[in-house]
Amino acid sequence: xxxxxxxxxxxxxxVVFTYLFLYVPLFVLVVFSFNKDPFPAPWSSxxxxxxxxxxxxxxxxxxxxxxxxxxLSATFLSVLMGVMLVFFLxxxxxxxxxxGIFYANLVVPxxxxxxxxxxxxxxxxxxxxxxxxxxxxTVLGLGYVIPVVYxxxxxxxxxxxxxxxxxGATLGQTFMRIVMPLLRPALYAAGLLVFIISFxxxxxxxxxxxxxxxxxxxxxxSMLRIGISPVVNALSxxxxxxxxxxxxxxxxYNVRSKLL
Amino acid sequence: xxxxxxxxxxxxxxxxxxxxxxxxFFYVPLLCVIVLSFTGDTPYAAFQGFFSAxxxxxxxxxxxxxxxxxxxxLMIGYPFAYxxxxxxxxxxxxxxxxxxxxxxxxxxxxxxxWFFVLDRQGLLSYLLQKLGILSGPLMILNTYWAIIIxxxxxxxxxxxxxxxxALDRFDQRLLEASLDLGATWWQTVTRVLLxxxxxxxxxxxxxVCIPAFGEFAIPEFMGGDRTMFVxxxxxxxxxxxxxxxxxxxxxxxxxxxxxxxxxxxxLIIGRLVPSRYEKE
Amino acid sequence: xxxxxxxxxxxxxxxxxxVWIVLVWLIVTLGNRHQEVEQSSDRMIRILVWGDIFDxxxxxxxxxxxxIKVQLSSYATNEELLVKxxxxxxxxxxxxxxxxxxxxxxRAEGLLKPLDAxxxxxxSRINPFLLRQKYDPENTFSIPYxxxxxxxxxxxxxxxxxxLRSSWKMLFENPQGLYRVVMTDDLREMVRSTAQYLFGxxxxxxxxxxxxxxxxxxxxxxxxEAYTSTNxxxxxxxxxxxxxxxxxxxxxxxxxxxxxxxxxxxxxxGLVTIENLAIPIHGDHDDLVYEFMNFMFDAEIMARHFDLFxxxxxxxxxxxxxxxxxxxxxxxxxxxxxxxxxxxxxxxxPIMPEDRMNDLWVDIKS
Numbered sequence: 035x036x037x038x039x040x041x042x043x044x045x046x047x048x049v050v051f052t053y054l055f056l057y058v059p060l061f062v063l064v065v066f067s068f069n070k071d072p073f074p075a076p077w078s079s080x081x082x083x084x085x086x087x088x089x090x091x092x093x094x095x096x097x098x099x100x101x102x103x104x105x106l107s108a109t110f111l112s113v114l115m116g117v118m119l120v121f122f123l124x125x126x127x128x129x130x131x132x133x134g135i136f137y138a139n140l141v142v143p144x145x146x147x148x149x150x151x152x153x154x155x156x157x158x159x160x161x162x163x164x165x166x167x168x169x170x171x172t173v174l175g176l177g178y179v180i181p182v183v184y185x186x187x188x189x190x191x192x193x194x195x196x197x198x199x200x201x202g203a204t205l206g207q208t209f210m211r212i213v214m215p216l217l218r219p220a221l222y223a224a225g226l227l228v229f230i231i232s233f234x235x236x237x238x239x240x241x242x243x244x245x246x247x248x249x250x251x252x253x254x255x256s257m258l259r260i261g262i263s264p265v266v267n268a269l270s271x272x273x274x275x276x277x278x279x280x281x282x283x284x285x286x287y288n289v290r291s292k293l294l
Numbered sequence: 295x296x297x298x299x300x301x302x303x304x305x306x307x308x309x310x311x312x313x314x315x316x317x318x319f320f321y322v323p324l325l326c327v328i329v330l331s332f333t334g335d336t337p338y339a340a341f342q343g344f345f346s347a348x349x350x351x352x353x354x355x356x357x358x359x360x361x362x363x364x365x366x367x368l369m370i371g372y373p374f375a376y377x378x379x380x381x382x383x384x385x386x387x388x389x390x391x392x393x394x395x396x397x398x399x400x401x402x403x404x405x406x407x408w409f410f411v412l413d414r415q416g417l418l419s420y421l422l423q424k425l426g427i428l429s430g431p432l433m434i435l436n437t438y439w440a441i442i443i444x445x446x447x448x449x450x451x452x453x454x455x456x457x458x459x460a461l462d463r464f465d466q467r468l469l470e471a472s473l474d475l476g477a478t479w480w481q482t483v484t485r486v487l488l489x490x491x492x493x494x495x496x497x498x499x500x501x502v503c504i505p506a507f508g509e510f511a512i513p514e515f516m517g518g519d520r521t522m523f524v525x526x527x528x529x530x531x532x533x534x535x536x537x538x539x540x541x542x543x544x545x546x547x548x549x550x551x552x553x554x555x556x557x558x559x560x561l562i563i564g565r566l567v568p569s570r571y572e573k574e
Numbered sequence: 575x576x577x578x579x580x581x582x583x584x585x586x587x588x589x590x591x592x593v594w595i596v597l598v599w600l601i602v603t604l605g606n607r608h609q610e611v612e613q614s615s616d617r618m619i620r621i622l623v624w625g626d627i628f629d630x631x632x633x634x635x636x637x638x639x640x641x642i643k644v645q646l647s648s649y650a651t652n653e654e655l656l657v658k659x660x661x662x663x664x665x666x667x668x669x670x671x672x673x674x675x676x677x678x679x680x681r682a683e684g685l686l687k688p689l690d691a692x693x694x695x696x697x698s699r700i701n702p703f704l705l706r707q708k709y710d711p712e713n714t715f716s717i718p719y720x721x722x723x724x725x726x727x728x729x730x731x732x733x734x735x736x737x738l739r740s741s742w743k744m745l746f747e748n749p750q751g752l753y754r755v756v757m758t759d760d761l762r763e764m765v766r767s768t769a770q771y772l773f774g775x776x777x778x779x780x781x782x783x784x785x786x787x788x789x790x791x792x793x794x795x796x797x798x799e800a801y802t803s804t805n806x807x808x809x810x811x812x813x814x815x816x817x818x819x820x821x822x823x824x825x826x827x828x829x830x831x832x833x834x835x836x837x838x839x840x841x842x843x844g845l846v847t848i849e850n851l852a853i854p855i856h857g858d859h860d861d862l863v864y865e866f867m868n869f870m871f872d873a874e875i876m877a878r879h880f881d882l883f884x885x886x887x888x889x890x891x892x893x894x895x896x897x898x899x900x901x902x903x904x905x906x907x908x909x910x911x912x913x914x915x916x917x918x919x920x921x922x923x924p925i926m927p928e929d930r931m932n933d934l935w936v937d938i939k940s
Binding site (some may be wrong): 043044045046048049052053055056057058059060062063066115116118119121122123124126129132135136138139140142143144145146147149150151152153154156157166172173176179204205206214215230233234236237239240241250251254255258266268269270273274277278280282284285289292 | 301304305306307309310311312313315316317319320321322323324325326328330357370373374376377378381388389391392393394395396398399400401402403404405406407408410411417450499501504505507508510511515524525530533538541542545549552569572
Binding site for chain 2 (some may be wrong): 586591795803936939
């Protein structure tokens, strides 16, 4: 653009303001996790008490464990299914048309899916719990894995596959030695995406967890309903750190996947 | 012979699992919702209750909230993405990372964070009073605007990322060419920029509008649970009143309304902003 | 030839898909259906109770002391309990904790087992006016464990400067912009307290009375700051709304705000709820259950229970002279209320049909 920096000023200000908008609340949250007095008192003194309380809370760690197990299982299952689907795609090109059924995931509000799963499970007299949550989160995950992996697959030079087959490799060998390595960064990226989405998921878990399982989101929800306690702040800070790591990894794999 | 069978059917076997899973746990539940809504005393019994002014108001209110949120996200997000794509180079990855980070954090924590900011004795109130803009404490929590602020805050990354992708693919030289050929700024934007980035706008709008329509947690916390939205009603019917038939019927009705309204919007916008140059 | 091949191919594919469906189905349902309840082994009891009725560390003490394993499930509303028990027809659990009106519903459905008074040594220690209630006149099926009262909580500082009347009027009369109130998010309590304010302690509502209740609640929406039962202190102490519908247990638990929050029972009469222990009709291991109950009713355990949850135990002997000193005088007054005062309270049983209440809920908030 020929414009000088003056014409960029409004949008620059907008960008700065937006970042402030996005981050000031989080910053405040983190800062106040070290505050001695509980909300809504203003800053008094530095303390790690709330982190200590967090460390001791068994209910929290149970919920954390549950969320981790569910997220890891959902990630594993959905990525596995995505990989297997790519294998199928290699063989039969016509399948591509069906892939549209996975895009519906993003178009349907989560509430609707939650209601549907709840109805289906109770109709079949299936007890709601960890198992049903893993199933539900895997469905959620599929909606993210399939598009990402498919996109990546489409960018692979078809000549590579043709040449490999011509040289005598079976479909399986071609898949494992050629396609998979190329897909791998995208798989990691997709896996991280599913993990985070499952870990943070609230609506689906709230409806489909039943009384036996409690995810971290549900735990936070019940804590919020009781009132804002700095323990929640401390928890947020920790989760922020975990999320940052995951996002950094995601960006890393995303870039690598684009380079390959 | 056996090898041949495996060769022939192994890919299908493996690949079909994801299809089966999707069908069983996504489409069958949706079907359940539809079927369930017709299993009242009479097939239409569940629906009758919802054609009253109360529920129409709730649906309209949720639509309004969803569209307002999406529009505000668009107004903020588009210039934001534009700036990011065309005016940043070295810092771009870092800035992108920063935009995505909130999206990846548990949203309930964001609600908590905003409590601190919007509360009567919170940050914003303190600042505004110090600056003399307000004479008394800030009374914004538990109002409609608190809900909207929170919604925009939460859905902004959903809008920025598709816009970023669309603008990234956009060839900046087209803008220069247009201006060189004598078009005004306004003409360039409406005839060149917007139509070519329309796919991104559409995706962003959908990604915000659709989930926002079904929200119930944000209105509950930011609005003091004083008002009912579509999501709150569904939650109340299914979990509170435990009348799954009514819940399914209402879910069906509101989903249909959402689809119809969005469809109409697409048609209208499609007429106004020609996207003849669309390429996917 | 080609025709036949494609049919074989199609059939094979359908077969494969069917195998997947069956496999997935098995994974989902194996060992997971409602009817399949875990077969209880010898020294074990399965209890289904409120999330905050038994302290987990106390349960662990019981397990260690007696060697009886306790399998704990919980629910958040009586309706959940009712649904679970109705679906399983009284199988699957050995001990439950229904509220007052839930006991009468379960009795009517024949889902409760008569209790054996000889096994319950604590019977004589129970506060007499908690017994012999209408929902279980001879206490054949249920025994009161804890109770709490509902009334009005308020910010003491605010009401030093403004008049405070000991009446439901504080919630239901338009404060004309002076302040806003916080109401509960529990339907039944909302309707009950409104009815209490309008008509006093009635057992049932006529159509006309129901309409009056609905209209008042819709009006009240204007001066309600929020509908919550769990987030009250935030509103009360941050001066948003200095007055709220609340429970004694809630106020008691907020020890850090002890000096600031007050609580009273309105003169028109407050609300009360009694949580009882009961045994489902097909419950197992009765002896072990009675052992559990005797353990939980121990005076010291009850004192810890009160300390943690501030629900009033049904056995008043948990109060030692020492604890009496440390208690908030308001709390003490409530704990030691006379029978007459107790009779003034009314139970939160549903006095409006479910459907109507649910519709009202949506109506108020629109």
